[in-house]
Amino acid sequence: MNDLSELFWQASLDEIKQGYLYQKQTDEFVCLICGKSFANGVIYPHQEQLYAARKYIAIHIAEQHHSTFEVLINLDKKLTGLTDHQKIILELFYQGHADNEIAKTLNTGSTSTIRNHRFSLREKQKQAKVFLAIMELLGEQIPKKQTFIDIPRSSKMVDxxxxxxxxxxxxxxxxxxxxxxxxxxxxxxxxxxxxxxxxxxxxxxxxxxxxxxxxxxxxxxxxxxxxxxxxxxxxxxxxxxxxxxxxxxxxxxx
Structure with missing residues (x-):
């Protein structure tokens, strides 16, 4: 899934991690992966059990998309910035494998190599946080040229x-x-x-x-x-x- 909806890009980090968001104007929980919505207040049956919309959309994501992690990790490299090798290692990390098990699976022969991968991925996480902060600060610095239309300084989507x-x-x-x-x-x-x-x-x-x-x-x-x-x-x-x-x-x- 590489054709992400506008709703996905408007979602917060926490909403992306859980795979859905709540839309107050429609009173619905919407799946960010496929766009399917579930009305708040409606009870949904599943395997002889009844679930409220918030609980049911989590079941929907697990059954239809396996997990948000799996969906995100399989996005195109231009969206994740990850190589295929890094994706495999992250999947093994996510599954809870120890470094020596991953080394055997990848046939690297050394757990130190896997530890180095962990370190480099943590560094990438730090870089991503810094870059996000830079872009948010950049968004707050609105051009003040009189030839252009003024807009609120607090706009969330300034570019x-x-x-x-x-x-x-x-x-x-x-x-x-x-x-x-x-x-x-x-x-x-x-x-x-x-x-x-x-x-x-x-x-x-x-x-x-x-x-x-x-x-x-x-x-x-x-x-x-x-x-x-x-x-x-x-x-x-x-x-x-x-x-x-x-x-x-x-x-x-x-």
């Missing part, structure tokens, strides 16, 4: 997709809001830059410093597009708005 000139912004909005900027939205495009332009425009319908209920947010967005849940989710995902953990309050991010 060159946000580099939109005023001219580009007007062209995108005129294409997507054919009846005028007051709506309706003709379509919600796939291209990131167009989405950003639309979301930024939608944000102008909310007051900075004001707190909104989910119902109020839905009411405003519904004027522009039937799938207001989609718009609300992207306003959060792209960092234009924030909300409380229970989803009871929403506000524009500074």
């Amino acid at each position: 060159d997709r946000f580099a939109i000139t005023e001219e580009e912004n007007k062209k995108i909005l005129s294409t997507c809001f054919k009846q005028g900027l007051s709506g309706p939205l003709t379509l919600f495009p796939l291209k990131e830059k167009k989405r950003v332009a639309i979301l930024r425009h939608l944000l102008t319908n909310f007051e900075l410093g004001k707190t909104y209920t989910e119902k109020e947010v839905n009411s405003i967005l519904q004027q522009f597009y039937p799938d207001y849940v989609l718009l609300r989710r992207y306003l959060i995902d792209y960092g234009f708005m924030d909300r409380t953990q229970d989803g009871s309050s929403y506000w524009v991010r500074n």
Whole structure:
């Protein structure tokens, strides 16, 4: 599985490790591997037992995908950065084999070689943490050129997709809001830059410093597009708005 969904890339590290996430807007648990969803509150039967959705999606992952580890380890090298040899060693580590057993399996003849592999993989883990921290800091350093559209400094997905000139912004909005900027939205495009332009425009319908209920947010967005849940989710995902953990309050991010 190398064609990962956008939902996978938006998931937290803990959610990726468990293989699923909870979507509050739909009240469902969604498998990050295949996209199958299980409604919260529904009881699912399995082998003469009944399970709540959270428990059942773990069973689904174990039965359909074996384990999240197996899925991740078998991703393409361009996604994992691991060689085939490293993948084999990691699988043996995951299965709990001792260094001398792994040495025999790989016919290396030396446990010290396996210990060296453990060390190099731990170093790779440290490098990955440092690189992640660097990229997050980079994301917080937003360009301040006046020729580009300003966006919230807290945005979670800041990169060159946000580099939109005023001219580009007007062209995108005129294409997507054919009846005028007051709506309706003709379509919600796939291209990131167009989405950003639309979301930024939608944000102008909310007051900075004001707190909104989910119902109020839905009411405003519904004027522009039937799938207001989609718009609300992207306003959060792209960092234009924030909300409380229970989803009871929403506000524009500074």
